[in-house]
Amino acid sequence: MITAEDITGLFKDQLESIENQELRQKVVDAWVLGCREGGWESTEELMNMPFTLLVETDGINFIEHTVAVTEGAAALARAQQDNYSHLPYAIDYDRLYAGGLLHDVGKLLEIESDGRGGYRKSLAGMHLRHPISGTVLAAECGIPEDILNIITCHSKEGEGRPQEIETIFVHQADFATFNPLKMKSARLLISEIPEV
Numbered sequence: 001m002i003t004a005e006d007i008t009g010l011f012k013d014q015l016e017s018i019e020n021q022e023l024r025q026k027v028v029d030a031w032v033l034g035c036r037e038g039g040w041e042s043t044e045e046l047m048n049m050p051f052t053l054l055v056e057t058d059g060i061n062f063i064e065h066t067v068a069v070t071e072g073a074a075a076l077a078r079a080q081q082d083n084y085s086h087l088p089y090a091i092d093y094d095r096l097y098a099g100g101l102l103h104d105v106g107k108l109l110e111i112e113s114d115g116r117g118g119y120r121k122s123l124a125g126m127h128l129r130h131p132i133s134g135t136v137l138a139a140e141c142g143i144p145e146d147i148l149n150i151i152t153c154h155s156k157e158g159e160g161r162p163q164e165i166e167t168i169f170v171h172q173a174d175f176a177t178f179n180p181l182k183m184k185s186a187r188l189l190i191s192e193i194p195e196v
């Protein structure tokens with residue numbers, strides 16, 4: 001069973017960046033609930049889980065992805081904050097870190113082991129894509145709507161929809177991790193094309 005302490009250990013730095021203690025706890029609660037509902041038993045299982053089934057992930061796991069996207073979104077926010085003469089919008093770092101950590105929490109329900117060392121889309125995942133199941137999970141744990149917007153709208157579900165500024169940063173950071181692997185798989189990432 002994956003505990004709150006396990007989740008805190010996986011995301012220590014990012015959780016500590018959330019100043020609101022109550023929100024920090026709710027983020028941990030949502031991860032623990034997702035692990036329980038998805039049947040994930042240990043942190044080792046989470047570290048072996050690919051972050052997507054859509055491309056070859058080259059061994060990049062779900063936890064690494066979640067941390068990279070969260071830190072990438074924070075870096076995008078800081079790059080603007082530190083270099084613009086004035087910031088045209090307010091950035092809420094609690095919202096950003098909580099939303100980054102939770103953006104893919106629905107994948108705990110969407111992806112399952114195939115029992116042969118591989119992974120497949122679960123029945124739950126066929127019914128609801130992870131932005132939707134993740135939103136439901138997080139709402140059950142009391143995550144507020146502005147952060148649910150990040151989970152719901154971080155992927156194609158958000159196209160053309162009203163979004164928080166932090167949703168945009170998480171979306172861009174997410175695709176900055178996904179697109180290079182997708183292009184590498186399609187032999188479109190020039191430096192990674194094997195010599196012929």
Ligand SMILES: [Fe+2]
Nearest residue numbers: 069103104174
């Ligand atoms: Fe993601």
